[in-house]
Amino acid sequence: RKEVEQDPGPFNVPEGATVAFNCTYSNSASQSFFWYRQDCRKEPKLLMSVYSSGNEDGRFTAQLNRASQYISLLIRDSKLSDSATYLCVVPGRGSGYSTLTFGKGTMLLVSP
């Protein structure tokens, strides 16, 4: 299993739809996880941190399944402004320093 794997998409959804992305990771010792959002030609920005079984922030819910080693991101009531690439991020391997490994991202396109 690769360190981080995501479906590249694109996911094409209408406004108001609910959409979910999954991400699998290989390092079973990982403790903290993240979802980043990256707009076209922009830098990645932290969207959510994921602890224990998951957390919720408004329309966004992140869940963690340690047994199956996957993380999910659920977006409810999609907005046009949600169109972006969503990066799943897990702690890097080895060294013990605070490195992160980024998935290749899942593209979301929300249409009117």
Added chain:
Amino acid sequence: DVKVTQSSRYLVKRTGEKVFLECVQDMDHENMFWYRQDPGLGLRLIYFSYDVKMKEKGDIPEGYSVSREKKERFSLILESASTNQTSMYLCASSSSDRGPNYGYTFGSGTRLTVV
């Protein structure tokens, strides 16, 4: 807000040139990172530093070196630029005190083209 500033947004260099990419952060973060991002390959870690004058190789350090003489500044050096180093380069920083749970803050990136 934490600010990570990269010196150039766009850069065009010739093959064989020595190239310096500069990154400065203003929040006293201990950790700094250089990534490159390419279509289909995602972000790949080149080098990182967890303290002044300290550096660690990432996943793809070949052809690059780094310098961290001051805590706020982390420079990426392409010793002899090649066309396969054409990419988007992203600098990031994070705090050791806050732990990994707070993620990174990225600069806005430098799009380097080597011709």
